Amino acid sequence: MLDPKLIRETPDAVRAAIAKKHLEVDLDAVLAIDAAWRALLHEVEALRARQKGANAEMAALPKGSPEFIAKVGEMKAVSAQAKERELALKETEEKFKQAMLSVPNLPHASVPEGRTPEENVVYATHGEVTAVSPSALPHWEIPGFEKLFDFARGAKVTGAGFPFYVGDGARIVRALLHFFLDEDAKAGYTEVNPPIFVNAASATATGQLPDKEGQMYETTPDQLYAVPTAEVPLTNFFRDEIVEESALPIYRCAYTPCFRREAGSYGKDVRGLNRLHQFDKVELLKWVHPSTSYDELDKLRLDAERLLQKLGLPYRVLLMCGGDLGFSQSKKYDLEVWSAGQKRWLEVSSCSNFEAFQARRAQIRFRSKDTGKPELVHTINGSGLAVPRVLAALLENNLQADGRVKIPAALVPYFGKEYLTFA
RNA sequence: GGAGAGGUGGCAGAGUGGUCGAAUGCGCGCGCUUGGAAAGCGCGUGUUUCCGCAAGGGAACCGGGGGUUCGAAUCCCCCCCUCUCCGCCA
Numbered sequence: 131m132l133d134p135k136l137i138r139e140t141p142d143a144v145r146a147a148i149a150k151k152h153l154e155v156d157l158d159a160v161l162a163i164d165a166a167w168r169a170l171l172h173e174v175e176a177l178r179a180r181q182k183g184a185n186a187e188m189a190a191l192p193k194g195s196p197e198f199i200a201k202v203g204e205m206k207a208v209s210a211q212a213k214e215r216e217l218a219l220k221e222t223e224e225k226f227k228q229a230m231l232s233v234p235n236l237p238h239a240s241v242p243e244g245r246t247p248e249e250n251v252v253y254a255t256h257g258e259v260t261a262v263s264p265s266a267l268p269h270w271e272i273p274g275f276e277k278l279f280d281f282a283r284g285a286k287v288t289g290a291g292f293p294f295y296v297g298d299g300a301r302i303v304r305a306l307l308h309f310f311l312d313e314d315a316k317a318g319y320t321e322v323n324p325p326i327f328v329n330a331a332s333a334t335a336t337g338q339l340p341d342k343e344g345q346m347y348e349t350t351p352d353q354l355y356a357v358p359t360a361e362v363p364l365t366n367f368f369r370d371e372i373v374e375e376s377a378l379p380i381y382r383c384a385y386t387p388c389f390r391r392e393a394g395s396y397g398k399d400v401r402g403l404n405r406l407h408q409f410d411k412v413e414l415l416k417w418v419h420p421s422t423s424y425d426e427l428d429k430l431r432l433d434a435e436r437l438l439q440k441l442g443l444p445y446r447v448l449l450m451c452g453g454d455l456g457f458s459q460s461k462k463y464d465l466e467v468w469s470a471g472q473k474r475w476l477e478v479s480s481c482s483n484f485e486a487f488q489a490r491r492a493q494i495r496f497r498s499k500d501t502g503k504p505e506l507v508h509t510i511n512g513s514g515l516a517v518p519r520v521l522a523a524l525l526e527n528n529l530q531a532d533g534r535v536k537i538p539a540a541l542v543p544y545f546g547k548e549y550l551t552f553a
Numbered sequence: 554g555g556a557g558a559g560g561u562g563g564c565a566g567a568g569u570g571g572u573c574g575a576a577u578g579c580g581c582g583c584g585c586u587u588g589g590a591a592a593g594c595g596c597g598u599g600u601u602u603c604c605g606c607a608a609g610g611g612a613a614c615c616g617g618g619g620g621u622u623c624g625a626a627u628c629c630c631c632c633c634c635u636c637u638c639c640g641c642c643a
Contacts, residue, residue, distance in 0.1 A: 186571080209622085
């Protein structure tokens with residue numbers, strides 16, 4: 131959520147910033163509701179002030195006295211009016227809240243112009259794409275793939291997109307997770323093992339609700355949501371709290387399985403390990419002082435990049451243009467790993483600065499040393515990293531002529547062997 | 554899951570219909586005191602929001618939501634959470 135004051139006081143600047151995201155927002159409607167709300171607020175507050183004043187007078191009067199009885203009669207009318215106006219105020223307040231939830235976060239000045247994914251800027255490229263075998267196979271065509279990654283039985287037991295990982299398949303997943311968490315810990319992130327179901331308030335604070343509920347698995351009868359990413363429980367850790375300024379920045383990482391319904395996905399995007407309903411991911415999250423958030427974003431991105439470097443996987447960094455930024459992000463980098471068999475880039479991490487957008491919804495604040503007042507923190511997050519696509523690239527890029535997959539040196543201590551075999 | 558008890562400010566803890574944003578203690582801040590400190594004394598110490606250039610003023614908040622009443626921290630209803638006992642169980 132944006133600061134309502136920002137919209138109230140500088141609507142044109144807000145309009146211009148939203149235009150960069152190429153989103154349609156009826157700001158005039160928001161402003162009109164805001165004006166109506168304030169008018170009602172004044173009425174209600176005046177009535178309440180009158181009630182309060184009368185209350186003090188009546189407390190001093192003898193209970194059954196004629197003056198007292200007269201006052202009760204008088205205040206009955208005021209009370210009725212206050213109730214009626216209060217109801218109107220509440221309705222308007224609800225409308226305003228809904229309207230505010232439809233206003234996106236504003237892009238940072240450094241975000242490039244652009245409308246479509248094609249206009250994202252290739253910010254950096256690491257590793258030689260041409261160095262990996264030109265005859266590499268898509269991972270799902272590697273002989274024996276289905277023994278280690280059993281989609282058919284997963285479909286039987288649960289449904290499409292819920293594979294079983296078997297033998298070396300399970301082992302490589304565990305090795306990657308362990309490696310990621312260890313590396314993230316070295317970079318200063320405190321490991322957290324969060325709940326993987328969250329309530330509606332948490333899902334709302336991070337922006338999954340109200341309009342993305344179709345993307346989450348929901349439980350009945352408890353109305354809990356399976357987390358689409360560890361970002362949700364992790365961000366909500368400090369929801370409705372005020373932390374000490376000296377505690378910032380706070381670095382945390384968490385592994386969780388992630389659950390996504392992925393309604394509407396199709397085609398090559400969903401082959402093999404590219405897109406699953408359940409997958410494993412380590413998420414990096416920072417709560418930082420607003421003055422440092424862009425430096426912290428760059429550092430977080432480098433922390434994620436280092437993982438790919440240590441695995442020896444070629445990748446590139448995209449700086450997302452205004453039109454390809456998410457609703458709640460101010461700036462975003464995507465890390466994409468080169469998938470030699472599919473001859474395409476796969477997104478494995480998305481590193482974003484939300485500025486105060488999430489923090490306002492979630493009411494996560496710090497007490498400023500200067501003013502003594504609570505201020506909203508900035509939140510930053512990114513994957514560090516998502517397992518299946520890293521795995522896909524690993525399988526494709528490191529496939530040997532003999533059908534085995536060479537394990538990167540950094541991963542060998544975790545995997546326990548130098549080669550993964552499909553036998 | 555069943556029975557009972559309870560949720561009040563940073564913490565502890567009073568308050569069972571009116572002048573209560575809320576006693577008292579602790580903590581914290583400032584001042585006095587002191588060579589310095591402790592103790593002592595004095596003053597202060599929540600959040601949100603609206604109006605205002607400001608000074609300042611108004612309103613809301615006693616787990617959450619609804620209700621009764623002229624008036625609710627206090628009475629009633631629903632929900633959430635914590636604790637104790639029982640049951641069940643990795």
